[in-house]
Amino acid sequence: MTSTQITKGIKISVTTSFEGTFFKNYKTHYAFGYTISIENQSKDAVQLTSRHWQIYDSLNELEILDGEGVIGKKPVINPGESHTYSSGCLLTSTIGAMKGHYNMVNINSEDKFRVYIPTFKFSTPFSLN
Numbered sequence: 001m002t003s004t005q006i007t008k009g010i011k012i013s014v015t016t017s018f019e020g021t022f023f024k025n026y027k028t029h030y031a032f033g034y035t036i037s038i039e040n041q042s043k044d045a046v047q048l049t050s051r052h053w054q055i056y057d058s059l060n061e062l063e064i065l066d067g068e069g070v071i072g073k074k075p076v077i078n079p080g081e082s083h084t085y086s087s088g089c090l091l092t093s094t095i096g097a098m099k100g101h102y103n104m105v106n107i108n109s110e111d112k113f114r115v116y117i118p119t120f121k122f123s124t125p126f127s128l129n
Contacts, residue, residue: 002014002015003118003119003120004118005116005117005118006041007113007114007115007116008042008113008115009040009041009042009043010038010039010040010041010042010046010077010102010104010115011037011038011039011041012036012037012038012039012102012115012116012117012118013036013037013039014034014035014036014037014117014118014120015034015035016032016033016034016120016121016122017032017033017034018030018031018032018033018122018123018124018125019031019032019033019088021124024090027092028092029090029091029092030090030091030092030093030094030122030124031088031089031090032088032089032090032091032096032122033086033087033088033089034086034087034088034089034098034120035084035085035086036070036084036085036086036087036117037082037083037084038075038077038082038083038084038102038115039077039081039082040077040078040079040080040081040082041079041080042079043079044079044106044107044108044109045076045077045078045079045106045107045108046076046077046104046105046106046107047074047075047076047077047104047105047107048069048070048074048075048077048083048102048103048104049068049069049074049102049103049104049105049112050066050067050068050069050102050103051065051066051067051069051070051100051101051102051103052064052065052066052100052101052102052103053065053066053098053099053100054098054099054100055089055091055096055097055098056096056097056098057091057092057093057096058091058093058094058095058096059091059092059093060091060092060093070085070087070102071085071087073085076107089122091122094123094124094126094127095121095122095123095124095127096121096122096123097119097120097121097122098117098119098120098122099116099117099118099119099120100116100117101114101115101116101117102114102115102117
């Protein structure tokens with residue numbers, strides 16, 4: 001399943017996958033992967049400077065994560081180009097979700113703005129009928 005959202009000419013597309021189950025700290029964990037494509041459909045070059053995530057795990061409290069860039073990079077995305085990366089999330093339940101935003105800067109005007117990441121869901125194949 002793909003989730004997509006466009007904010008100020010920046011299109012965010014997310015696909016998710018279930019990566020498997022493993023035991024850690026005396027608990028079963030469920031590993032999920034996600035791939036995000038950030039496509040610049042605007043007329044100006046932009047740079048992704050930081051990210052904000054809200055992680056929902058049906059058996060845990062909401063987790064908030066803030067950080068610089070994405071996977072160690074602060075990509076500059078020119079008009080008509082995209083940046084794609086993959087990452088992952090561990091949950092203690094078979095169902096969860098993430099959403100958030102990227103903080104961006106317009107390279108030409110130096111204006112800062114947010115690009116919203118649509119809510120994307122995680123579920124194990126065996127948890128849904």
